[in-house]
Amino acid sequence: MKGQFDAIMWTLWLPLIGSLVQALFGKWVIGRLGTASGRRVMGFLAVLPVFAAFGVGVWATAKLASIEPDARVATVTLFDWIRIQGLRVPMEFRVDTLSLTMVLIVTGVGALIHLYATGYMGEERDYPRFFTYMNLFIVLMLVLVLAGNLAVMFIGWEGVGLCSYLLIGFWYRDLSNARAANKAFIVNRIGDWGMTLGMFLLVVLTVGNWDKLSLQSDRLLSFDTIFANMHSIFGGHPVMTTAIALLLFVGACGKSAQFPLYFWLPDAMAGPTPVSALIHAATMVTAGVFMVNRMHVVFEYSPVASAVMAAIGAFTAFFAALIAFGQTDIKRVLAYSTVSQLGFMFVACGAGVYWAGIFHVTTHAFFKALLFLGAGAVIYAMAHEQDMRSYGRLWKYLPITAATMFVAYLAISGVPGLSGYYSKEAILGGALAGEHATIGTVELGVYSGWLALFVAMLTAWYMTRLTWLTFFGKTERWRSLPAPEEQDHSEAHETHGHEEHGPDEHGFFYSAEEMAAREAEEGHEEHHGLDGSHAPREAPPSMTIPLIILAACSVGAGFYLEQGDKFKTWLYPSDLPVLEHVREHPNVLFRFLGFAVNLPALSIFAAACGIFCGVLIYSRGLPRREGWNLAGWGRFRRAARRQFGYDDALMSAAVDGGREVGQAIWLNFDAGIIDGAVNGIARLFGLLGSGLRRAQTGLVRSYALLMLIGGVALIGWMAYALWRFGGGQ
Structure with a gap:
């Protein structure tokens, strides 16, 4: 298939061109056409390349689907990047079912987020800079998922880390945002250290055993070489293979926010809401899961590393779910939800059902992007108020946002018929029936599956809390907000209630003149004009249309991909487990409380319990009652709020x-x-x-004395020498 998929490179070139256009001509266009018209033009030029890249991805997917499954792999090589004796690293890109699945997620969901951002960021002063970073983020994530070897993947890996730093700290003049960006960047370097060492050990393993391995290629870091020689490389070196797998997993923990490196992700909420959606749904946090799936052959040969991955994934899912109960900021609840859902994906990978992990990546991209964008629409309507306790009965004022977010809430809760149900069931079925993730005789994969089932119930519970407080709660505290001229605008944009700010209202970067110009340009009177006499209003169509499309995907994607194992069949052969160890029986019977029940029944029971508990507790306002606080609920929430x-x-x-x-x-x-x-x-x-x-001393007699002493010493040494040598003769 050489040359047939060269056009896939346009998925990279198009958003890259868009980023360059924004960076080079954005301010000039806005200056020439005026603020409103210029921003509309630049917004269109930001969205168009990503939609076009999605179109190229759809074309490549259709073309690949028409080929026999065993031949669905192509490599596009541009040039040799590194060439030394015994090692060649080309700039190459791999086109297979796994990479194209990620291309569709990144460009499809990313395009909808870009469209949403044109409305959400419509009054932003640095409009071109924002879309420069957003387009570049898409480019580097595509480099990561299309990479044909680990070295090229690492370019994208580091690139998405850089873009996340730039976008989390987009409002960098606020010190809390700058701190959050620094935190994300530094913590991710820990994971990058692990991935770098893993790559180094892989090269050491292959080069050190070159004669024994009989490799046919010097492209040691290329996936083609690794997959073709996996048994020769990993089969006879269990200790080194486990070390490589664990180091690669450290990299995945940093990028995909797993314990103990998860804590940067909630603070990433300092960035604009479209950035949060892009990071959490379509790009950065899925990079670790993708890397593990791409390098699954290493983990297949290391049950110990797989068991560690499954256990850490399950614990992270549980820990983050508990923390979500203590959050009152709507975006932080969703952030911990992302951490928890990523844990599910690693449980799947650890259990050996890699296709189920990518399946959940796909469904999660739809409903989590919808939740974040819906939360952004709520924040937009509520004058950038993010505290859920100030919401209530918003379904009456934001019907489109409420309906679409309700769909996403049901999907993430695991309600049958929606996308999240099918992907979670695939994960739980593989984990509970798998035999790979073991240490000795301890089947950590199975235990992780049971813990993940309990976390599914907690997920439905805390998401019910979020949905109820936002759209059905009775508080409506926003009605008691002061009039616009009396409101305090000391916190810019989305950092309300997030973290203390710098020494002045906007950090120490703004002068008084800049602050006045910024307020005038951004129209704070309009954005912060909500009070008790003005009800919230629905977001503009540029923000609601993406919500409707994502809601449709959240409803239909899981059911469509599950029918006849379409998704699993599609991922063959790039993601099929190479060892026969996984017994995937989604309808397998389990002993539960003395009864024989199948997995779907357990999944539905967990979702129903979580929703029931949430509705029962929050519809009655029980957490606000004194008895509940005295019973320990208040202490638990305070502890959870502080992780x-x-x-x-x-x-x-x-x-x-x-x-x-x-x-x-x-x-x-x-x-x-x-x-x-x-x-x-x-x-x-x-x-x-x-x-x-x-x-x-400067005295002649002192110098004469020194000369006399020196002369005597010289005569004495000469006499000794004559006597010594004369005696030897």
Whole structure:
């Protein structure tokens, strides 16, 4: 198929051109056409390349689907990037069913988020800069998923980290946003360290055993070479294979926010809502899951690494679900929901049902993008208020937003007939019936499956809480908001209730003149004009149309892909487990409370319990009652709001501990050894100089005495030498 898929490169070129157009001509166009018309033009030029890239992806998918399953792999090579003796790294891209699935997710969902952002960010001062970063984000994520080798993948891997830093800190003049961006960037470097070491060990393993492996190619990091020689590379080296797998998983933990490196993702809510949707649904956080799926052959040969991955995924899902109960910021609830759902995906990968993990990546992209964009529409209508306790009865004012978000809520809760139900059932069925993820005789994959089933119930519970407080609650606290001229606008945009700001209202970057110009240009009177006399209004069509499309996908995608194992069949052969160890029986019977029940019944029961508990508790307003707080609910919520102290402890250990270690190193090594050595040498020469200075008296008799002593010493040495040598003869 050489040359047939060269056009796939247009999925990269189109958004890259869009990013360059925004960066080079954005401000000029807005200046020439005026603010309103210029932004409409640049918004169109930002959305069009991503939709066009999606079209190219659809074409490539249709073309690949027409080929026999065993031949659905093509490689597009541009040039040799690195070439040294024994190692060649070409700039190559791999077109197969796995990569094209991710291309459709990234470009399809990404295009809808771009369209939404044209309305949401319509009054943003730095409009071209925002879409420059957004288009570039799409480009680098596509580099990651289309990469034909680990080195090219690492370019995209680092690139999405950079773009997330730029977009999380988009409103960088606010210090809390800048801190959140720094946190995301630094924590991800820990994961990148793991992935880099994993790649290094893979090269060491292959080069060190070159003669024994009999490899037919020097493209050691290429997936073609790894897959073709997987048994030769990994089969006889269990310890090294496990080390490589665990290091790669460390990289996945950083990028996909798994314990213990999850804590950067909730703080990423400091960025604009379209950025949150893009990071959580279509791009960055799915990168770790994709990398594990792409390198699944390593984990297939390491049951220990697979068991560790399944266990960490299940624990992360459980831990994040508990934390979500304590959040009152609507975006932070969704952020912890993302962390929890990513845990489900890693449970699937650890259990060996990789196709189920990608299946959940697909369905999750639809309903999580819908939830974030719907939350953005609520925030937009509520004058950028993000505290759910200030909402209530919004379904009457935001019918489209309420209806679409309700669909997403049912999907993530696992209600039958919606997309989330099918992908979760595939994960639970594979985990509970799998035999791969074991350490010794302990089947961690099975235990992780049972914990994931419990987390499914918690998910339905806390999402019921979010939905009820937002659209059906009785508080309607927004009616008591002051009139626009009395409102405090000290917090810019979406950082309300998130974190304390800098030393002044907008950090120390704004001058008074800049602040006045910014308020005038962004029209704060319109955006922050909600009070008790003005009801919230539905978002414009540019924001509601993506919600409707994503709601349709959340309803139909899971059912369509599940029929006849379409998704699993599609992913063959790129994602089929290479070892026969997984017994996938979604209707297998389990003993539960003494009864024999099948998996669908357990899944439906878990979702029903979660929804029932949520409606029962929040429809009656029980958490606000004093008895509930005294019973421990209040303490639990406060602990959950602070992540049970994990983030505080970690930051204290990392920041304060790092500062103390640095001070100790400075005091003992820098000041004690280095400065001590330099100063000691100086003092030594000073003492020598002082001793010599005493001999320089300036008196003739002193010099004569020294000459006499020297002469006597010289005569004595000569006499000794004559006697010594004369005696030897």
